[in-house]
Amino acid sequence: MGHTEIGLERTPDGRRLVVAREIAAPPDDAWELLTDTERWSEWGPSVRAVDASQRVIDGETTGRVRLPGGLWLPFEITSCVDRRWTWRVARIPATGHFVEERPGGCRVGFELAILASGYAPVCARALGHIEERLAGETS
Numbered sequence: 076m077g078h079t080e081i082g083l084e085r086t087p088d089g090r091r092l093v094v095a096r097e098i099a100a101p102p103d104d105a106w107e108l109l110t111d112t113e114r115w116s117e118w119g120p121s122v123r124a125v126d127a128s129q130r131v132i133d134g135e136t137t138g139r140v141r142l143p144g145g146l147w148l149p150f151e152i153t154s155c156v157d158r159r160w161t162w163r164v165a166r167i168p169a170t171g172h173f174v175e176e177r178p179g180g181c182r183v184g185f186e187l188a189i190l191a192s193g194y195a196p197v198c199a200r201a202l203g204h205i206e207e208r209l210a211g212e213t214s
Contacts, residue, residue, distance in 0.1 A: 079199045086171060086186045087154075088161065094198040095184030100209035102181035105174045106158050107131075108208060109183070112138065118204035120197050132160060140164065161186075170198065 084093040098105060108114055112127040126147075127138030136152040148165045155161075159173040171186030183205055185198040 079202055081195055081199070083189075084186075087159070088168075088171060088186065090189070091171065091186040092189055092192050092195060093184050093186055094195050094202065095182050096199075096202040096206060097177055097180060097182050098202075098206045098209055099180040100206075100212070102158065102174050102176045104209055104212060105181050105183050105205065108205060109172050109174065110155070110160065112136075114208075115140070117208055118201050120200050120204070170194070 079094060079096045081092065081094050083090055086093070108118065110132045111130060112125040112132060113130055115122045115125050121142055122140050123143060123145075124141040125138060126141075128136050132152050132155055134152055134155040136155075137150065139147045139149050141147050150162050150164045150169075153161045153163055153168075158175070159171060161171040162169050168188065170191075173184050173186070175182040175184075183202060185201070187194055187198065
């Protein structure tokens, strides 16, 4: 656990660059962390605050996120099924987020458009934060 993998994979949205990590935590705990808007700033390096229509996202959640520097951008969740959610930020398709069950834990990852590969290091950092938060909850 703790090793970040980066590679091209087929996703429900086509071929994407996937940044993922196996984490020794229950998949439900990881999913809860990823879908709780009040916790996004705990693990998302590019999220400083969230103002959402509801705390736990579903396929109809909307709101705004505050980026480093204070800029607020609108977002909408475009899909939220089977432990996978996608969104648009400022009307632009952004990262997909997923949790897959694995023996002894789960695989958590982000899906990026290939042209957004420069964002992969930010996603890798987020996975480290997610792993730290989940380890703290299970110890």
